[in-house]
Amino acid sequence: MAGLSPSERRLQKELMSLMKEPPPGVVVDVDLAEQNILQWIIQMEGVSGTLYEGEQFQLQFKFSRKYPFDSPEVTFIGANIPVHPHVYSNGHICLSILTDDWSPALSVQSVCLSIVSMLSSCKEKKRPPDNAFYVKTCNKNPKKTKWWYHDDSV
Amino acid sequence: MYNFLDPKLLPTVSTTAAAVEGYEADNLISPNHVTKARGFVAFTSITPPVNINFALICPISLRYISINAKVGTQKCTSIELLAKCPNHNEFTSIAQMNYIEEGVIFCNSRFYSKHNPPSNPRNFQLGYLKSHAFRSFINAKEIQVRILRTEWSVPCLGSVEIWGQISKSCALTTVKTVKHLINKNGIINECDEAEPQDDGNGDKVVKFDFPDDFKDALTFEIMAIPMTLPSGHTVDKSSLEKCVGNEANYGRQGSDPFTGLPFTDARKPVLNVGLKTRIDMYLLQNSHRKETFSVGRTVGVKRKIEMKSVVPIKRTIIDAIQCSSSNYISNDDGPSLSLEEAIAKATNSENFIRFTEIEKIVPEIKNECALCKVATNLYSLPCKHLFCRRCLLSSTKDQICKECKTAFSKKDVNKFHT
Numbered sequence: 001m002a003g004l005s006p007s008e009r010r011l012q013k014e015l016m017s018l019m020k021e022p023p024p025g026v027v028v029d030v031d032l033a034e035q036n037i038l039q040w041i042i043q044m045e046g047v048s049g050t051l052y053e054g055e056q057f058q059l060q061f062k063f064s065r066k067y068p069f070d071s072p073e074v075t076f077i078g079a080n081i082p083v084h085p086h087v088y089s090n091g092h093i094c095l096s097i098l099t100d101d102w103s104p105a106l107s108v109q110s111v112c113l114s115i116v117s118m119l120s121s122c123k124e125k126k127r128p129p130d131n132a133f134y135v136k137t138c139n140k141n142p143k144k145t146k147w148w149y150h151d152d153s154v
Numbered sequence: 155m156y157n158f159l160d161p162k163l164l165p166t167v168s169t170t171a172a173a174v175e176g177y178e179a180d181n182l183i184s185p186n187h188v189t190k191a192r193g194f195v196a197f198t199s200i201t202p203p204v205n206i207n208f209a210l211i212c213p214i215s216l217r218y219i220s221i222n223a224k225v226g227t228q229k230c231t232s233i234e235l236l237a238k239c240p241n242h243n244e245f246t247s248i249a250q251m252n253y254i255e256e257g258v259i260f261c262n263s264r265f266y267s268k269h270n271p272p273s274n275p276r277n278f279q280l281g282y283l284k285s286h287a288f289r290s291f292i293n294a295k296e297i298q299v300r301i302l303r304t305e306w307s308v309p310c311l312g313s314v315e316i317w318g319q320i321s322k323s324c325a326l327t328t329v330k331t332v333k334h335l336i337n338k339n340g341i342i343n344e345c346d347e348a349e350p351q352d353d354g355n356g357d358k359v360v361k362f363d364f365p366d367d368f369k370d371a372l373t374f375e376i377m378a379i380p381m382t383l384p385s386g387h388t389v390d391k392s393s394l395e396k397c398v399g400n401e402a403n404y405g406r407q408g409s410d411p412f413t414g415l416p417f418t419d420a421r422k423p424v425l426n427v428g429l430k431t432r433i434d435m436y437l438l439q440n441s442h443r444k445e446t447f448s449v450g451r452t453v454g455v456k457r458k459i460e461m462k463s464v465v466p467i468k469r470t471i472i473d474a475i476q477c478s479s480s481n482y483i484s485n486d487d488g489p490s491l492s493l494e495e496a497i498a499k500a501t502n503s504e505n506f507i508r509f510t511e512i513e514k515i516v517p518e519i520k521n522e523c524a525l526c527k528v529a530t531n532l533y534s535l536p537c538k539h540l541f542c543r544r545c546l547l548s549s550t551k552d553q554i555c556k557e558c559k560t561a562f563s564k565k566d567v568n569k570f571h572t
Contacts, residue, residue, distance in 0.1 A: 006373050013374050019322055027289055030322050031215065031264055043289055068372055069396045100404060104372045104397055105387075105411040 007067040011037050014108050026112050038063045041077075042112060050120045057082055059115065060091075061108060071102035073143055074111060083125040086118060090135045092142040093118075094128065099143055155217055158210045158316045161185035162335050165211065171204040171309065172197040177225070179206050182314050193225040196309040202230070204301045204309040211335070212328050213240050213321035216248075216283065216291040218261035218272040221299065222312030223253075230310060232303035235260055235283070237294035245298050246290040251281035252303070257312065262291065272317070293321045362445050368433050372397075372411065376437075378450040380430055381423040385412040388426055521572050524557045534570040535562050 004012065015037070018028050025045035033040045040061040046052030058078035064070045076082065076091035086094040097106060097114055128134070138145055159165050161183055169179045177195035184190045196204055216237070223230045232252040236245035249260045257278035259271070263285055266272050271280055283291055297316055301309040320329050370377050371387040379391035389397075389411075398408035409416040410423075417423065440446050500506055522529045523542035532540045539557045541549065546567065549556050553563065 006375055010372075010374050029288055029292070031288070031292060035264075069393075069400055101414075103411040103414065104393070 005065065007063060007065050008037050010068055011063060015040075018109055023109060023113050023116065025116065028108075038065075040108070042108075044112070044116065046082075047116060047120050051122055051125050052082055052119050055082065056080060059112070061111075068104040068107075071098055071143065072108070072111070073141055074098055074115075075142060082119055083127060084119060084122050085124075085126055085128055088128055088131055088134055088138075090138070092134075092138065092145070094147050096147070099145075099147060155317055155319055156332070156336055158214055158318060159183050159208060159314055160336070162338060163211045163332065164335070166209045167206060168209075169194075169204065169206045171200045171206075174198070174308075177310075179311075182206075182311060183208075190313070193222075193312040194310060195225050195228055198308050200309060202232075202301050202303055202309055203234075206299045206301075206311065206314075208297045208299070208314070208316065210295060210297070210316070211332060212324050213293045213295045214316075214318040215321050216262055216294055216316070216318045217265055218259055218317050219249075219297070220257065220259045220272070220274075220278060220313075220315040220317070222257040222276070222278070222314075223310070224256045225310040225312050228304070228307040228310040229256070230301045230304040230307070232301070233258060234300040234302055236298040236300060237287075237290040238296040238298070239290055239293045240295045245296070246287055247284070248287045248291050248294075249281060249283045250302070251279070253279040253281070255279040293323055294318075362440075362443055364436070364445075367429070368436065376449045377429075377433060378452050380426040380433065382426045382429075383410045383412065383423050384415065384417070384421045385410050387412050388429060389423075394423055521570075532570040532572075534568050536560075536566045537562070540570055 015028065015030070015033055018026075019030055022028065025047060027043040029041040029043065040063075042059040042061065044057045044059055046055035046057070048054075057076055057080055060073075060075050060077045062073040064072075074093060074095075076087060076093065081087065081089060081091050088094070093115065095114060095118060097103075097111065134145075156163065159182070162185075165183050167179045167183050173179060174195045174197055177192055179194045181189050181192050182194055194206065219235060221233060223233065231254070232250070234250040235248050237248045238245045251258055251260065255278055257276060258281050259274055259278045260281045260283055261272050263282045268280065274280070299311065299314060301311070304310075320332055364376055367388070368376050370390045370393050372389050372393045375390065377388070377390040380388045381391050381394050382388045383394075397411050401408050407416045415421065434451075437446050437449060437451070501508070521532065521540065523532060523545055524539050525545040526542060528542045528544075531543050533543060533546050534540055535555050537555050537558050537560045539555050541556075545556070554561050
């Protein structure tokens, strides 16, 4: 553990706790995360009883060297990107804790939980209204987007 | 990395297909080499698919599975692999392959490639595990080999090896048990290409670590200046400053990262002096350990001492926190005192704790009688004074040293040898 930078040490610790007691329906790809501790792939299952029941999603977490003081870059990747009013078809997620409301006290686990609960509370499967325009014009990094969190109900 | 079908690791095998006598599926995991070499051959009337299930000692992370598909002239040409995780009821397909060679090696593409294949002495065909099924093969408790097709023959399996590592989700005791089992007969069956980092992690069970409450709640580093937040968590001052800096970037007031409540005069982080003292004490006691070398320490702030100036130096709040540990030694008297005077003053002050005995100046005693100066037949008293036998006898009546007037008893008198 000696040669680790502060962000790596914290991530190592989070990886351990996520492996030992993962939130329901969440599995971290340990091998990939151990090869590169700054980029994780997390497999997520749609919670039963919600619109996403039985679906499988993949989340990608990219951490900067400033983590946990800088928020991770979280996007949906892979073939199945959930159809949700806050998730764009390129995988970007409109979630305030991922940018403005990030706090170093949050963790990968709490971000996963927030996303699970965001998906679970969805009432209607649809893309955000400005999806086509955003996907065409946005930066690759969702953190560069100036998000407008206008809707708290979903 | 181990072969988890090694009989020492107690695998079990089962199949629903009837086998030719002497060629049962149990042969595949038999400790007897002759039996093992026979392999499994299904009864002649059996047609594919045939499932052979292997239950392993613990969940494993698969590296590669080597299958010899030929027994005598019998050969199967298409195999599917399925895996089952603990707590799951169904098998998930993790690989499938049609091949023309005598056997096939299914490997984990994360560790092996065409240019870097697993050890393959018999030139089996190379196949890969489906990478999207990683959930099943990084934590596989049961493996099913399904024979899908044969080449004008009955379903058969020559040998199966399942190489992998103990899954990361296993408890330490499981890891220990497996290691114990594999080394039981003194034969270390560990593969040459096992990564050295794994050995390092496994063996170092007893490791020096700091108590958790010395660690920053955000970064898990040892704290140099512990600040307790209104929420009760304790973080290092550097972490707190980073948080407040980030909040300032958004044009917000500093707030508790755990609750999001902004700091006010009544609700603000405070220096945890007690914890600071405990951390410093712990570091001091463990200062011989390598792990403590890299831990940040607090030192006094470098300040220029102005000669003859009596104007007190203005201290900012930060200043006061940073040098709070060095405050106990004040040099208010300034540099007007000479070094000897300063030392004398310091040693006489009541805050001064002496860790060594003061060296008493013992007058040099010549090896002769204190009274008659005779240098032979001397006796020594507890007060180190020497007397000849005659003088001692004359002074024994009152049992008081004639030189320094201290009392002594007869049994404390010793013969003095030069």
